Amino acid sequence: MSLRHAVLGLLAVAPASGYELAKHFEYTLPRVWHAQNPQLYPELNKLARNGYIEVIERGPRNRNTYAVTDAGRAELRRWLTEVEPDRTMRSEVYLRAFLLPLTLNSDDALGVLRREAQVWRQEADSLRAMLDRSEQLVARGDAHLLAYDLNLRLAEAMLGWCEEAFQRIQSRDGASDALDRT
């Protein structure tokens, strides 16, 4: 499991509180890694007990800001460079895309694909706009841009697939219509 390394990684990018991490997972990483409050707070305490992170500031409302320690940074580096990634995935989006053309009739499939294409087109557009804006503000080599770029490429892949699937199903349908008419 990699929640441990997800948290460690985010804190290596910038110190944060549990509350901020939760927002981060919800708004900036929803297509990458997902985690909520009841996982985060116990995990932060565990990482702190093991010496990978530490509280660097106590704010109002019991706010604890955590940062990675040297040991944490070393562990993160070890994980990224030496541990063979688990490349299996479990994505409802991909599962639906897989099943849709295989199990739905053409009308249902085309309807769902039209809606899905819309979602990914919007996501791709807003990521592209964000990247355009950012490239004027920060240095072109800024590593944050690469994170957006990954999301953009995945959204574009989904959009491209939706459009391809739509066309193929439509022409398959057209072909059978044509056959029916002869």
Added chain:
Amino acid sequence: MSLRHAVLGLLAVAPASGYELAKHFEYTLPRVWHAQNPQLYPELNKLARNGYIEVIERGPRNRNTYAVTDAGRAELRRWLTEVEPDRTMRSEVYLRAFLLPLTLNSDDALGVLRREAQVWRQEADSLRAMLDRSEQLVARGDAHLLAYDLNLRLAEAMLGWCEEAFQRIQSRDGASDALDRT
């Protein structure tokens, strides 16, 4: 959770035993949905008790071949067309890609990116070869091709990102080298 619908969907494509489903998840769907034996057999029994699937054949070695019932097909259609998808993801691959440029030094990052690009290039190549072969065997409208096409597009997106990230990190590095030299 969608294990229920993953199983229902696979059985809607073609009847199968639990053993065959496990192989399917392992070899044809590893980048889509992941499930193993100890989940599958209880889930199959539950789906059968609820009337969504049924045993259509008992083979040697206690082999049970399951197929979806009309109720199962209706439930699958309902899920695909009416239930709003959960578009959050939890992918170790994406998480690593996100963290890599933000937390590793250039040398480490370039090394890992080179290895990763290799993996996705191979996956894309073999999927492309499989698609080329298939298109000569089956009708172009065959829905199975779309499943391969999705995997291909995602692999190409990962490969494209790896190459882009490699170049940006290299040129960022080159830039700082150039500055050092002056």
Added chain:
DNA sequence: TTATTCATGTAATGGGTTACATGATTAG
């Protein structure tokens, strides 16, 4: 007849989600 593959499962453990609880601070 020995090893391999097919085939189905259970038990123990660990990870993740939903629902709930509590209280401090800030904005209107």
Added chain:
DNA sequence: CTAATCATGTAACCCATTACATGAATAA
């Protein structure tokens, strides 16, 4: 002073993984 937001957490439940168990059929 009221509502919204910030902030941390626990309890109960469900889902997923690892390790183990069992035995039938097939290939060498």
